[in-house]
Amino acid sequence: MKTTFRRVVCLVMTLCLFSAMTSAFARSSLTLDAYSAGCAAKSGGKIAIWIDVTGRNPRMDKIGSDVIYLYESTDGTRYTRVAIFEPEDYPAMLTTNTISYYKTVVTYQGVPGRYYYALVYCYAEKGGVSDSKPYETATVRAIS
Structure with missing residues (x-):
């Protein structure tokens, strides 16, 4: 027993x-070590989206974000996607030959009083091996 x-x-x-x-x-x-992102409410209703991505190799071929989805709400409960940002249109979203990348990569003209959050895909690539991981930011309210 x-x-x-x-x-x-x-x-x-x-x-x-x-x-x-x-x-x-x-x-x-294999390529991403740490990552985060956030939204910051700026004057005039602007929403700034920043990323902070660290790779596993001292010289990543590419590092940053490969796509960002921005969501908006009038009541803070129901959200609708209002923008998609990609490196083809916003080249600051990706950089090369560095281990980490911290930068405000895009700014969106929001509406004061509305709520915003972003779904940021943090990306790193080295030698043909890449990875992209989602990161949902905290919600911010646009200010006037």
Whole structure:
């Protein structure tokens, strides 16, 4: 009876260990080390979107954001996508040959009093291997 109990406990512990390892591998990236983004309310209703991306290699081929979706709400509850930003139109979203990138990459002319948040895809590429991870910013309210 004790032997069976020990085996069951060992099996459960082993499964928990492998489950934790699998979760860690699912979140890991060959090119991205750390990333974040945010929105800042500026005067006149403008919304500035910044990114902070760090790669795993000292000289990333490309690093920054490969797409940004901006959402707007009048009540802070129901949001509608109002803009899509891509590097083809906003070249400041990506840079080259550096390990990290921190910059305000786009500004949107919002409406004072409305709420905004962005879904930013942080991107890094090295030697043909790339990764893009989503980051949802905190909500800000546009000011006049």
